Amino acid sequence: MTDVDHSALFAAYDTQLRREGEVYPASSVTPLGPLLLATFGTTRGFITYATLDTEDGPATTDSVRELVTGALEHFRSRPEIRQVEWKSRGHDHAPGLHEALVAAGFVPEEAESVMVGDARLLAIDVEVPEGVTVRQVRDEADVRAMMEVAGEIFGDDAETTQAMTDELLTRLREGDPVELWVAAVDGQIVSTGRLEPVDGTEFAGVWGGATRPEFRGRGIYRALTAARARSAIAHGKRWINSDSTEFSRPILERSGLVRVTTTTPYVWKRTAADTD
Known part of the structure; x- marks a missing residue:
């Protein structure tokens, strides 16, 4: 594969498979700023996004922490939800995301390679x-x-x-x-x-x-x-x-x-x- 091929594959992934491309066939989807909060089946929550930037500007440590808190509260208020996955990507601008997620009780699993x-x-x-x-x-x-x-x-x-x-x-x-x-x-x-x-x-x-x-x-x-x-x-x-x-x-x-x-x-x- 050439650099052009790699760039094209990355662009196709980032534009087609972020946000809406990941929440089918969720039983419900709720937007929260740049996030989509999806429920699969009746017990599993899922959080995805194309960017953590908000209408107020690029993502900051404070804005990321607020998004994590708001997303978890959405699912925590629904007792039928047993677990929630926040899907992060290595190339995202996400200041303080790891720290905010761990502080909220999320546990990181093993990193995986996105292959296209x-x-x-x-x-x-x-x-x-x-x-x-x-x-x-x-x-x-x-x-x-x-x-x-x-x-x-x-x-x-x-x-x-x-x-x-x-x-x-x-x-x-x-x-x-x-x-x-x-x-x-x-x-x-x-x-x-x-x-x-x-x-x-x-x-x-x-x-x-x-x-x-x-x-x-x-x-x-x-x-x-x-x-x-x-x-x-x-x-x-x-x-x-x-x-x-x-x-x-x-x-x-x-x-x-x-x-x-x-x-x-x-x-x-x-x-x-x-x-x-």
């Missing part, structure tokens, strides 16, 4: 070991089995896994274009992933990529990603994006995708004190 590239780079034939099958799943039993495996690999607690599973099942029942894919060995799911075509953009996201440790390094994740990329192209999408861990980033880089920035999720979880 042409879907055709991933839509290749990948040879997988004998006995491995890659398929799309829609039935409730398959979806629950898939999410249990993903939750186990990611280390999610039972409540988080249940909420995500219920949310995905609701979306499927309502005709949402989200696609759920698995790779199985002898009928047992060993790798999972979602495809999220983003309406009104040229993008489809590949998310939830998780492979059991004992099955890594065999081309299974690449095959699962290739299947999703082919489906993205069938949806008319040009670009693939992914927030990638250090397990998947090298695989996507070898396929030609580019890291355009980093993202760090900060997560707040409700405690008994927040319910009182």
Whole structure:
């Protein structure tokens, strides 16, 4: 990739996938200054933005702290919300954001690489070991089995896994274009992933990529990603994006995708004190 290609990919990501591009299919979205406060399902809050600058000018430590306080109060006042994610990016002008989030009770998770590239780079034939099958799943039993495996690999607690599973099942029942894919060995799911075509953009996201440790390094994740990329192209999408861990980033880089920035999720979880 050339510098021009990198700049074009960065611009496409920053203009198409910030704010509105990230809150579909939220059950509710509330603006707060430059922020969008979204609720997914009934229990999960999400905070995104294109910039932290306000109508009063560029972001300052004080204005950022006020936004954090206001956003958390919005979700804290709704007792059904069990956890909230603030999605930050490494290239944003965000003075004092880390300190403000930590002071408010948000916990930073591991930083991930935002990978972007042409879907055709991933839509290749990948040879997988004998006995491995890659398929799309829609039935409730398959979806629950898939999410249990993903939750186990990611280390999610039972409540988080249940909420995500219920949310995905609701979306499927309502005709949402989200696609759920698995790779199985002898009928047992060993790798999972979602495809999220983003309406009104040229993008489809590949998310939830998780492979059991004992099955890594065999081309299974690449095959699962290739299947999703082919489906993205069938949806008319040009670009693939992914927030990638250090397990998947090298695989996507070898396929030609580019890291355009980093993202760090900060997560707040409700405690008994927040319910009182």
